[in-house]
Amino acid sequence: MKKFILKLLKTILLIYFITFGIQLIIDFYLAKENSCNTNTWHKIYSGKLNTEIAILGTSRAEAHYDTEIISNITDLKTYNLGLSGTHYDCLNIRWKSFINRNKKPKILILDLDAEALKNSKELFGKFQYLPFFNSTEYKSVAKRIDNDYFFEKTIPLYKYRAYEMSVYKQLQSLKNPKYCHNNVNGYIEHDINWIERDYENFKKILQKDKVHKEYDLNIYSQGLYTLNTIIEYCEEHNIQVYLIWSPSYYESHNYQLTLKKHIDSILKKTSNKKHLKYLNYSKDSLCYEKKYFYNSSHMNKNGATLFSKKIGELILENNSNYQRINY
């Protein structure tokens, strides 16, 4: 019995250390800045993200704010921190890890809508966080949302389960940039036309939405809390905040209308209370033309170009007024 238990423990320990070693190696390489220089997380965690304008939001932020255009107009370094599929309660990981390690921005654009402020049910695109799994920012959010956090922390390599090919592709990208996203300072360009199939699917969702009219407003508790903490932090550190509801195709406006009105009124109240700029572009002229969108809630390159110009000019105008007042 003693011999068996000793052998068992020895084998378990040996395998534990081997797998732990493999995890460390994978973590190390995945956290590296890859050759196509697009790893925003690497820049954030290594403190290399030096930007004057930061943009935070979901995939809509990621696709709508062309950093080059905004930068050219305002003459300020711009970085898009938008994250696809990530609501504000989880965006807190990105925001906190950014401000805790990097130079603070002068301006923060918060791209908002009813969806972005909903409580998350899971960590979308968890793979991107894994090399930074031990950071306090990840821990504080993951502990609340992710039921697997304990096991992922305890069992080596468990956090990489089902990501075999993602690990392989990321490691490949160190040598070969073809695996990288085509992005410029966090902005991901979508040079594509309207996708009819997505639109049809959306219409089905819209149809169902008409039947279901009751909403639980508690689903916003975490998102709104995060938004308030971000605004308070910016207030303390003298960072100008813009609350922006970027355009979506006009037919999508009726989807979850009650919720949208509710969130819009909250944002109006917050902006009035904190003296922030809140601009709702959901009825902008851009919203009525399919050519500016690739689906009902995301603009394509054409739309993003025009919208980014508007935002750049808004900041420029506002900034010059701001400087004039301060001067």
Add this chain to the structure above:
Amino acid sequence: MLFNSIDFAIFLPIVFILYWFVTNKNLKLQNLLIVLASFLFYGWWDFRFLTLIFLSTTIDYLIGLGLSKEQNRTKRKILLWVSICFNLGFLGFFKYYNFFLDNFISAFSFFGSDIKLNSLNIILPVGISFYTFQTLSYTIDVYKRKLNPTKDFIAFSAFVSFFPQLVAGPIERATNLLPQFYTKRSLKYSTAISGMRQILWGLFKKIVIADTCSIYVDDIFQNYTNYSGSALILGAILFSFQIYGDFSGYSDIAIGTSKLFGFNLMDNFKTPYFSRNIAEFWRRWHISLSTWFRDYVYIPLGGSRTSKKLAIRNIFIIFIVSGFWHGANWTYIIWGTLNALYFLPSFLMKKNKTYRTSNNTHTFIPSIKDLIKILYTFSLTTFAWIFFRSKTVFDALQFIKGIFTSSNFFKIQTAKTYILDIRPLFIYLTFFLIIDWYYRHEDVVFNKSSTSKTSKIFKYFVYTFTVISIILSIKNQSTSFIYFQF
């Protein structure tokens, strides 16, 4: 409780410690612990069905005692039939009631008269087919005087409800397992190590092979009308691996766990997909059930030592009953019939006993002839699995039709292969086949004795790869075993 769950990972060491360090001095206490642990293990699903196991145990125990006292042949026969009716009655009610009712109604409506009978919403108790057959084997063996009935109710309860094999076998014979409850058990180092190896390999088969295959298989079988011929073939092949990984994985964990408690269970699988004909396949697939039917149905019917006509009838009976044992659906009956048809030519040509003793070639690379035979047998079984997996006979026929008539035959993409990358699965399958082939002459995988340093390093490399594959393939929720539904 599932073998591949956190609950079991906590349960097993606790029972192990109590068994070897607390109750080890008293055999009765150890058996009682097994009964209690088994009831907890089973009750984790639905404690209400514990009454069914308890009832089955009590009745067969009393009938066993009755048989030992009774010398009158007629009375002994009556006692045997009471046990058979009772056990099969339960099984019939829970498993086949709705099937017979539906077919009864269909038959009447076919002849023009409509009858209205309500089918019942019956939950099938997990593992009922397994423990029913196990207790039946006890009564039949006692009746045939092959086994002395036990007077120890605790030992008999432990035999019926022994948790490692309670819900999905191997279906143990009383002659093998019951006497093990009478003698003091000891944990030998080599047995314990072999048990751990078997558990590890069982988990690999279940979590890495079966559960990963199931993602693609479920999608392909549910949406077969959307997919090309090659995708459907892929679905059928992956199901072959899924069901093998799932069931033999369960058996490995069951046998391995039993070894940790000092018990020796019978083998249930012996690398069946390396069989060179169907007869060999059936000697290597679900051995405990095949031999059960052989001993308690086929041989009493006359087996092959009778006229050719009757022998053929017996073959069909045993395969069809075996199919029907799996579930109340015509798909299983067709699956059984297909296997009988596959088996028949070798039986008629008296080749069904070839490869009975000689195992596959001992060289690592098989001969071309063997390889062709293996692939041919695998194709036949895979084809039959289509019926086994499909929900209805119509679905199975449409699936097969899709293989041959679908356009874009070579477009292998499916919704799941589009979202997920199937390449890791192919790597795991290759590893699985290599290991299964390499250790095909051993009772337990990884059991080849190794003395050289290189082979030890190789063994640890294989262990590590196995563990890593398991960790990387764990799904967010523990998935049930396919055979639990039978």
